[in-house]
Amino acid sequence: MPLPPDVRHAGGVRKRETGAGPPGARGRGDADTGSRRESLADLLGGRRGAVDATLPPVAFVLAWSLTGSSIGWGAAAAVGVSVLVGAVRLVRREKVRAVLLSLAGVTVAALIAVRTGDPEDFFLPQLLANVASALVWAVSILVRRPLLGVVVGAVLGQRMRWRRDRDLLRAYSRASWVWVGQYLLRVLVFGALWLAGEVVALGTARVLLSWPLVAATLAASGAVVHVTLPHAHPGLRRPRTPVAGDGPRDAHPEEDDATEGHTEHPSSPGTHR
DSSP: OOOOOTTEEEEEEEEEEOSSSSSSSOHHHHHHHTTGOOHHHHHHHOOOHHHHHHHHHHHHHHHHHHTTTTTHHHHHHHHHHHHHHHHHHHHHOOOOHHHHHHHHHHHHHHHHHHHHHHHGGGGHHHHHHHHHHHHHHHHHHHHTTHHHHHHHHTTTOOOGGGGGHHHHHHHHHHHHHHHHHHHHHHHHHHHHHHHTHHHHHHHHHHHHHHHHHHHHHHHHHHHHHHSSOOOOOTTTTTTOOOOSSSOOOSSHHHHHHHHGGGOOOOOOOTTOO
């Protein structure tokens, strides 16, 4: 059953919008205290998933260290913890597909380390995933479909309507570069430690560059969005539709309308933590 028009579901929490009446009747204070100042962390969440994702690598490093550098025991511990975490996530009624993908990722990492005989290779899939993420986010900005806007638009039920608002498009594009920066930071740190074969340091970096970095990225990108938006903009939840004479809306606006009903809900940013 669809939600009422004045209710939105964001990050697992329903929030009721205030300020009844025509748009022009809303004061400046309402706009400032409303959706414009709503943080990306509130909308996107991600803390629980980021913490869950760090547990298998920590288990790998601990088991590897405590068993005399045994990659087999480290791999078994990582997969075992991943199974337990997956069971807890299913109890929390998270999507089965997401749980299976997470388990598959840990299993592949464990198999690579066992096969090569190098414990640092357990972190190789993570390194490659961050390289791919940095490229995808950068390309999304260049083709004027910044992924931060895609994710937030899906969470707010806007699909791609936000692209008709040139101010939002500009804000999401600039803020998405912050996410590119976070992935590049991980690539530099993980890459240097992987090349040096520093297994314990890789596990430590995996924790420090997970939720702490994601939280900082959410705060920084949210600040970029709000600084970029004009002061009078109604906020993330209310994309403005250009009026006649405002200039071109988009080269192909009909593409967004055609795909609006077929867009799957993308995962929150920071998936490759």
